[in-house]
Amino acid sequence: MKYHIEKKGAQSAYLQLYLRLREDIVAGAYPHGSKMPSKRQLADDAGVSLVTVEHAYAILCDEGYLESRERSGYFVSYRAGDCFPGADAPEARAETSLRAVEHEFPFSVLARTMRRVLSDYGEGLLVKSPNNGCAALRQAIADYLARSRGIRVKPAQVIIGSGAEYLYGLIVQLLGRERVYAVEDPSYEKIRRVYRANGVVCEALRLGADGIRTDELRRTGATVLHVTPFHSFPSGVTASAGKRAEYIRWAGERQGYIVEDDFDSEFTLSSKAEDTVFSLEPERSVIYVNTFSKTIAPSIRVGYMVLPPSLLDGFERAVGFYSCTVPLYEQYVLAELLRSGDFERHLNRIRRKRRREQGE
Secondary structure: OOOOOOOOOOOOOOHHHHHHHHHHHHHHHOOOOEEEEHHHHHHHHHHOOOOHHHHHHHHHHOOOEEEEOOEEEEEEEEOOOOOOOOOOOOOOOOOOOOOOOOOOOOHHHHHHHHHHHHHHHHHHHEEEEEEOOOHHHHHHHHHHHHOOOOOOOOOOHHEEEHHHHHHHHHHHHHHHOOEEEEEOOOOHHHHHHHHHHOOOOOEEEEEEEOOOOOOHHHOOOOOOOOOOOOOOOOOOOOOOOOHHHHHHHHHHHHEEEEEEOOHHHEEEEEOOOOOOOOHHOOOOOOOEEEOOOOOOOOOOOEEEEEEHHHHHHHHHHOOOOOOOOOHHHHHHHHHHHHHOOHHHHHHHHHHHHHHHHHHO
């Protein structure tokens, strides 16, 4: 096949070639088990160097699309369903998930990105970050959420902070301490402790097989509901589609709010990530929270929340004056990981690895 590579394009030649090859592999132009063109043939066809082809093939091998066989060449190892899905992929219930463990993100990729950010931005990294986070990271997160989670928001709705616990405190100041906040029972104990440390009454609602029990939702006097709809810790419960809709009705009936803690969903083993509560009601009642501590490393103390449009003005009045608690350097590193595709390639690797382990 012929591939047109823009020599002066915004993307490097190897990345352009990688993307085109990946598209053809996923589309079935190169079926599972088939042999890929030789490096020299592909270099001639695309008008690029052998090094460019080697780099593109290396990424495809690293991700599991191809496998290299000594003295034989490159062969397609991709099967349908292995690729990280787009927002419009057919719905499939997630059966289970497994958490990333410390150091699983490739350190070489992280180090390379850090060096590139230092080189590209130089002394510009020493300036103060905008209060809600730098524009580059907020845009990159908005783009990523649209691709992977079906969440379509403007960058202005994305707020950057140093981890979920810090963001919970901002949420309390935004929604008010006079409200009763409800959490799942059982739930990650630190969630309740952070809310109580911020001076609010916190109530525990018992979980059933598909989320918080209906009778518990009816009896509570809370107007803020903190939920972990996917693979809640420590119960492992994932809220059903009907239960997520029930949460939204609950919030609407009492003019309340939902804090959606989406800490573990990226490692679902399903062919499609679960629909978020935010994607079902993106205008008024749901605040979406996630971090990079699980997906990259525990030392990356960076989280973000997505506010519905109805809360933006109130946020600016209540807490918009706070300085961003994440250094600009770390923000640009994360933005580059998201823009380059390295972050999603990492998720793909882990998900494929876990699928193989589940099948053994």
